[in-house]
Amino acid sequence: MKKNFLLGVTAALIGATALTACSGGSQTAxxxxxxEIVVAITEDPRGSLDPIxxxxxxxxxxxxxxxxxLLERGEDLKLRPGLAESWEYxxxxxxxxxxxxxxxxxxxxxxxxxxxxxxxxxxxxPEGEKSPxxxxxxxxxxxxxxxxHTVVFKLKKxxxxxxxxxxxxxxxxxxxxxxxEKGDANFNTNPIGTGPFKVTEYVKDxxxxxxxxxxxxGGSPKVKKVKYRIIPEATTRIAELQTGAVDIAARIPASxxxxxxxxxxxxxQKSGSPTVRFIRxxxxxxxxxxxxxxxxxxxxxxxxAIIDKILNGYGKAISTIQGDISFGNxxxxxxxxxxxAKAKQLLHDAGVQPNTKLTLSIVGSDAVFKEVAQAVSAYxxxxxxxxxxxxxxxxxxxxxxxPKAKAGEMFQFGWGGWTxxxxxxxxxxxxxxxxxxxxxGSPEVDKLLDAERNSVSQEERQKIFYQLDKVLxxxxxxxxxxxxxxxxxxxxxxKGFVTPPDDRLRLKDVxxx
Amino acid sequence: MLSYVVRRLFHTLIVLFxxxxxxxxxxxxxxDPAVAMFQGAGEPSKEALDQIRKALGLDKPxxxxxxxxxxxxxTGDMGVSFRNQQPVxxxxxxxxxxxxxxxxxxxxxxxxxxxxxxxxxxxxRGSFMDMFGRIFSLIGISxxxxxxxxxxxxxxxxxxxxxxxxxxxxxEYLILPAISLGLILSGVLARLIRSSMLDVxxxxxxxxxxxxxxxxxxxxxxxxxxxxxxxxxxxxxxxFGALLGGVVILEQVFSWPGVGRLVIDAINDRDYPLVQGxxxxxxxxxxxxxxxxxxxxxIIDPRIKLGRERS
Numbered sequence: 001m002k003k004n005f006l007l008g009v010t011a012a013l014i015g016a017t018a019l020t021a022c023s024g025g026s027q028t029a030x031x032x033x034x035x036e037i038v039v040a041i042t043e044d045p046r047g048s049l050d051p052i053x054x055x056x057x058x059x060x061x062x063x064x065x066x067x068x069x070l071l072e073r074g075e076d077l078k079l080r081p082g083l084a085e086s087w088e089y090x091x092x093x094x095x096x097x098x099x100x101x102x103x104x105x106x107x108x109x110x111x112x113x114x115x116x117x118x119x120x121x122x123x124x125x126p127e128g129e130k131s132p133x134x135x136x137x138x139x140x141x142x143x144x145x146x147x148x149h150t151v152v153f154k155l156k157k158x159x160x161x162x163x164x165x166x167x168x169x170x171x172x173x174x175x176x177x178x179x180x181e182k183g184d185a186n187f188n189t190n191p192i193g194t195g196p197f198k199v200t201e202y203v204k205d206x207x208x209x210x211x212x213x214x215x216x217x218g219g220s221p222k223v224k225k226v227k228y229r230i231i232p233e234a235t236t237r238i239a240e241l242q243t244g245a246v247d248i249a250a251r252i253p254a255s256x257x258x259x260x261x262x263x264x265x266x267x268x269q270k271s272g273s274p275t276v277r278f279i280r281x282x283x284x285x286x287x288x289x290x291x292x293x294x295x296x297x298x299x300x301x302x303x304x305a306i307i308d309k310i311l312n313g314y315g316k317a318i319s320t321i322q323g324d325i326s327f328g329n330x331x332x333x334x335x336x337x338x339x340x341a342k343a344k345q346l347l348h349d350a351g352v353q354p355n356t357k358l359t360l361s362i363v364g365s366d367a368v369f370k371e372v373a374q375a376v377s378a379y380x381x382x383x384x385x386x387x388x389x390x391x392x393x394x395x396x397x398x399x400x401x402x403p404k405a406k407a408g409e410m411f412q413f414g415w416g417g418w419t420x421x422x423x424x425x426x427x428x429x430x431x432x433x434x435x436x437x438x439x440x441g442s443p444e445v446d447k448l449l450d451a452e453r454n455s456v457s458q459e460e461r462q463k464i465f466y467q468l469d470k471v472l473x474x475x476x477x478x479x480x481x482x483x484x485x486x487x488x489x490x491x492x493x494x495k496g497f498v499t500p501p502d503d504r505l506r507l508k509d510v511x512x513x
Numbered sequence: 514m515l516s517y518v519v520r521r522l523f524h525t526l527i528v529l530f531x532x533x534x535x536x537x538x539x540x541x542x543x544x545d546p547a548v549a550m551f552q553g554a555g556e557p558s559k560e561a562l563d564q565i566r567k568a569l570g571l572d573k574p575x576x577x578x579x580x581x582x583x584x585x586x587x588t589g590d591m592g593v594s595f596r597n598q599q600p601v602x603x604x605x606x607x608x609x610x611x612x613x614x615x616x617x618x619x620x621x622x623x624x625x626x627x628x629x630x631x632x633x634x635x636x637x638r639g640s641f642m643d644m645f646g647r648i649f650s651l652i653g654i655s656x657x658x659x660x661x662x663x664x665x666x667x668x669x670x671x672x673x674x675x676x677x678x679x680x681x682x683x684x685e686y687l688i689l690p691a692i693s694l695g696l697i698l699s700g701v702l703a704r705l706i707r708s709s710m711l712d713v714x715x716x717x718x719x720x721x722x723x724x725x726x727x728x729x730x731x732x733x734x735x736x737x738x739x740x741x742x743x744x745x746x747x748x749x750x751x752x753f754g755a756l757l758g759g760v761v762i763l764e765q766v767f768s769w770p771g772v773g774r775l776v777i778d779a780i781n782d783r784d785y786p787l788v789q790g791x792x793x794x795x796x797x798x799x800x801x802x803x804x805x806x807x808x809x810x811x812i813i814d815p816r817i818k819l820g821r822e823r824s
Contacts, residue, residue: 205608
């Protein structure tokens with residue numbers, strides 16, 4: 001009796017709280033024209049905005065507004081001139097750039113050939129030794145200054161992805177005089193670039209404030225200030241968006257998309273993402289060494305149902321482990337269809353006993369993938385495979401278990417590949433002996449990968465990749481599940497915001513109604 | 514008294530030395546920071562990894578790395594973070610303000626709620642007040658703190674718009690995190706106060722005090738509460754120590770830049786110097802708090818003597 005009473009009171013209290021929480025519309029805070037765009041992102045770039053210190057996507061979301069590279073990649077993901085006006089391969093190992101004139105860093109320091117040389121000397125010299133960016137640029141032997149506005153990159157070996165990489169993270173041009181005077185440590189939190197916004201304050205794990213660089217070579221930004229707030233919890237990001245304290249919020253979980261859509265002041269914006277989610281097989285562990293078993297598992301899983309039910313439709317089926325915005329993706333190839341009968345037949349042909357046990361290692365903290373894994377396990381049970389799901393710590397899984405082939409027969413993997421070129425992903429995951437690929441190897445695949453790497457003709461590379469895509473589908477080294485879709489919550493007063501498929505926010509042309 | 518403090522501090526040093534050994538080797542069992550740097554993208558070729566390991570000094574034999582670490586520690590140098598090359602001590606101290614603010618505010622709220630509830634429940638045992646107090650504590654104990662935090666945000670920030678939802682920017686930003694933390698703590702604390710009070714209220718000296726005609730509130734506050742404080746102070750001391758390590762979940766929900774998030778990131782990044790430094794500093798602070806609590810016992814209850822017993 002007493003217990004029931006207690007339960008009743010508790011339930012009533014919880015109910016009341018929840019009701020209060022749900023009721024009442026949201027009002028937006030102010031009608032005064034705002035001068036500052038507030039963006040909520042998920043994580044801090046680990047205390048440093050220095051381009052060579054990072055590999056985190058979150059760095060790209062912030063620092064693409066501070067720095068420029070010789071080239072840049074627009075929201076359409078096409079390469080276009082950045083700080084270089086034009087470029088030309090004199091031969092496969094000599095690349096010449098004509099630089100933009102009249103550009104200055106945010107501190108007034110002029111941008112010229114010396115700054116380009118300094119940037120790459122720094123990356124390839126002692127300061128760059130601790131940098132995870134350096135190995136991206138190790139094709140570069142040296143940078144030579146021809147005149148004030150001309151530089152030549154001398155290469156050790158041809159690198160077909162170099163131009164893309166020069167639009168990317170580690171190749172952002174930094175100011176020589178400022179760095180020499182103030183040092184590298186200061187640069188982490190007080191960076192200076194040539195970009196549209198200049199950092200005025202950086203408090204780690206809290207916020208990064210910027211002001212417009214009115215002298216930006218691409219034209220003055222439309223807002224005066226930008227503030228990035230680091231809000232790791234999705235519910236809080238959404239709450240801040242609802243209160244009007246935040247104008248743009250990154251990474252809205254599919255499960256909370258409705259909250260945004262049902263709010264008249266907010267809009268939900270989608271963009272493709274380079275990140276794909278897949279299950280890899282460790283082919284050194286029987287029965288995964290049998291291609292029929294791998295194909296059977298591909299047939300056994302209904303990927304579209306997973307996308308519709310678990311991701312609420314915010315995902316895309318894919319044929320290989322690259323997204324549809326990646327160079328090398330053959331749009332004509334189709335994913336394995338859902339065909340449990342065929343899967344059973346293949347397993348039978350391969351001589352796999354019913355109820356064979358398989359392990360699937362997943363990232364324990366990834367709530368979405370946990371559901372996906374459970375669905376996968378159910379699908380595989382239908383065709384007679386008993387899957388044991390093993391949650392692991394993300395670092396342990398990626399850095400210890402997978403490289404040492406200890407992650408079981410199957411494991412979760414997700415990868416974007418920031419260059420948006422299949423080279424990055426394919427080479428590291430299919431070339432035998434690479435860090436994350438201790439088990440799989442095929443002479444045919446190796447040959448294609450080497451051929452692709454040694455060519456600078458994009459046309460030829462695309463042909464090779466299309467060939468590779470087919471081979472990989474037949475070999476079924478993994479189960480490509482889906483390509484992520486990134487969801488952004490945006491206040492309707494914000495104008496000119498284009499969702500970036502590569503997470504590199506560009507805020508120059510964003511303004512308020 | 515002084516010699517007691519000195520002796521305790523000396524013990525602290527020995528414990529810290531032990532901790533330094535454990536944390537140094539334990540963190541090295543968890544994975545390679547060079548690989549962790551490439552998380553999500555990049556090309557960790559063998560050469561690239563070797564080069565980074567060398568630059569971070571991870572190519573040296575373990576014992577040598579440990580000696581370097583201890584040597585630097587003795588001169589007060591905790592090293593620099595692998596990720597951003599900033600001094601570890603500075604990174605931690607930058608965060609301490611936010612952590613201490615939240616810890617003190619949370620405990621303040623907890624005390625403010627738990628003392629009246631706990632005392633009233635004990636004094637009016639079996640009454641409606643007692644039942645309310647017990648239900649209240651039960652709720653405090655059973656609510657997951659992230660749920661409570663999110664509910665508070667939805668009610669007070671989103672719907673009523675009285676308070677900011679998250680951030681670390683001034684007093685109004687502190688209210689919701691402090692209430693979330695305080696409510697949860699107050700559940701356990703109120704129960705503890707109630708049961709300690711009940712113990713004490715049955716003692717003979719309370720009956721004596723009442724028999725002497727001392728006013729009831731004096732009996733309760735001066736005679737009973739004071740003696741019921743010992744377990745309460747112990748609990749608060751331990752809680753405060755734990756709070757110094759940050760309340761990671763609340764820090765996450767309220768995007769509060771505390772020590773907890775710093776340490777979690779450092780562990781995920783396998784940022785050895787930052788993990789080592791923060792564990793040692795936190796351990797040291799925890800030991801200081803414990804020492805302070807032990808000293809406080811003597812003040813609350815003069816019968817408790819610190820130091821060697823004289824026989």
